Amino acid sequence: MPKRKLTRARLDAMRVEAKTLLAANRREVLVCAGTGCIAGGSLHIYDEVKRLCEERGLKTHVALKSENSGSGDLHFKKTGCHGFCEMGPLLQIEPEGILYTHVKPSDAEEIVERTILKGEVIERLLYTLDGVSYPKDSEIPFYKLQKRLVLENCGYTDAEDLDEYIARDGYVAFEKALFEMTDESICKEILDSGLRGRGGAGFPMGRKWDSVRRQPKGKKYVVCNGDEGDPGAFMDRSIMEGNPHSIIEGMLIAGLAAGSDEGYIYVRAEYPLAVDRLRTAIAKAEQLGLLGERIMGTDYSFHLHINRGAGAFVCGEGSALTASIEGKRGMPRVKPPRTVEHGLWGQPTILNNVETYANVPLILRKGAAWFRSIGTEKSSGTKAFALTGNVVNTGLIEVPMGTTLREIIFDIGGGIKNGKKFKAVQIGGPAGGCLTEEHLDMPLDFDSLKSVGAIIGSGGLVVMDEDTCMVETARFFMSFTQNESCGKCVPCREGTKRMLEILTRIVNNEGTLADLDLLESLSATISEAALCGLGQAACNPVISTLKYFRDEYLAHVVDKHCPRCNGRKVKLVIDPELCRGCGKCRKNCPMEAITGEIRKPHVIDTDKCIKCGACWSNCPFGAIREE
């Protein structure tokens, strides 16, 4: 059958048809198919529930538009990340909005028998908090306090179903841009919306796009940075998996604004599912005629490619990313010239991250003024955060810019795990800084974070409780950055190595006070002199922990004992020369690991010893040392 050419009228007609189907198609079984829930076995649950429904003679279908679908059918969907990863695997029944948590394949039978056939709610599978169970996801505090715009479709739609995306006003913004706007007016709309890059630095998007637009005509590129390498961040992965068409639409609009006909999406190798979903989405868009030559009968052509990363964190940096797409070592280069002038293959390039592109269709569809009404004056819109670490509700959230940490960690996140005390939150990954109790009520936006030496970064929030040693945390980040340093410039290559050596020394209680000064001066040098963002920001975790948790450094350096990490790597021994056999250590040992007769040297059984240091701090003769 020859492919019918896509026109605006045909796309609109398709949308009307899809909307009708969506409205009629009432009963839905949604199974979360994000990486997290799949790892928890959600696909087995999907298969099992579907099989049991079919066994009972229920009609099922898996796509919005399927042949002979009737209104009584069950629509089965594998959705993108629903966000509430802590409670996964998740299964939701629509239109009732019943959300089941921690579902196991063995629950399938009961779900089919009771909920799907009889409409009953299974109490034990509901989310409960403080004795209250929540049948509907919209009422759960975790969701209620969020504002999901970019993630709106994630968790509710089938990521692979283009019809459903179209039914939910997908590609409306692109149509508007293509037929009703000029390149200049698109850039102006984005500028007016106040959208700032969601990848870290928060550069105003409208200005970036306009710079590329103003470059002389010729080959230009649109690149999407899906190399979300910050440990503890998975917002972009969830968008790529759960709403891939929003990225394609955003890039199509960017291409229109810049005068580009070719785009690349660079995705981390660690995200195979995201690559699959994007590939499927691109293939479907091409098939329909949303991508390709002379789109919808206009002069605009746009082709989109996917590049998989190969495991180099530095490729999240703009110039390193473009080098990697060109098939080279992903090393950053000296700037200027900037990417907008000299990007991929030396051509002017719009380079944005995933979440930024996903915001674009919303802005064009609902208007710049609407977007500006969300968030704060200088940071408009929402931001997705990955909430992880020692917090009760780990998961993916989206809140308006300017929401406070307290609201995120305590109201949405449900507080600290195991009733522990909040200590700090690492924001912005290994390039970010830590925020402490004093920052809990600070609004989270680009500028207020900058003022305290942290960055939003891509949006990873790793919560740490009172038991976390901040020196060890700083060492951990430094070992990450050191490992990922590309080796091109000396300050980063050598500097991070020495920083790591010093930090390791301190963690092992072998550091001196002079080491702290050395850390500070090295940090200053590296931040000033490194070539790219990775190096310049590498010392941020050290600088901020030194500022806010200096006492923990002192515990390692002066006391030679950290109550949090218990000098994990060392062994406590009693020096027989110094021990007078007073027995004080034996009495104080909570593990009964110390034995010995009175007035004779005692010994520690290292197998029983938990290195708590009780003996060490009670010894009147200083006979206990670390080995």
Added chain:
Amino acid sequence: MGKQSALQRVEEIIEGYGCRRENLIAMMQDIQNEYKYLSTEALELIADKLNIGVAKVYSVATFYENFSLEAKGRYIVKVCCGTACHVRKSQPIYDGLREYLDLHGKQKTSSDGLFTLETVACLGACGLSPVMTVNDEVYPKMTPESAIDLLKTLRAKEETSHAEA
């Protein structure tokens, strides 16, 4: 399978990408998918076909973490060392597995050639931390004990299938 036919597949992959320089990373990924590592012969063939120096190919292959120039075990075990996993204690899992597999120094593959132990920077499954993967299948909420049990099960499975064969 002889050496000749092994390289033939490499050649097919390179030609599938039209021998284009910019697809160097993609073709090496495909070759590694097939053979689990990049052999010297494969790298030389790429250089030859793309008409670039072997050093250039080698420089790209060694730059990226995902490429391996050494043969790996049948099971590739990766322990996530991302921040979220780290604060939920992934290091003891890695240490425990190293001890179980009796790995020393820079050794990554167990002496029976069955397991290769690696770390991986954040898999993005932080909600399930600490996580590890075995041949890209994700195992959530691990402990050192459950990780070792998993490897024991896999080893037992290998031994039975070996005995049957």
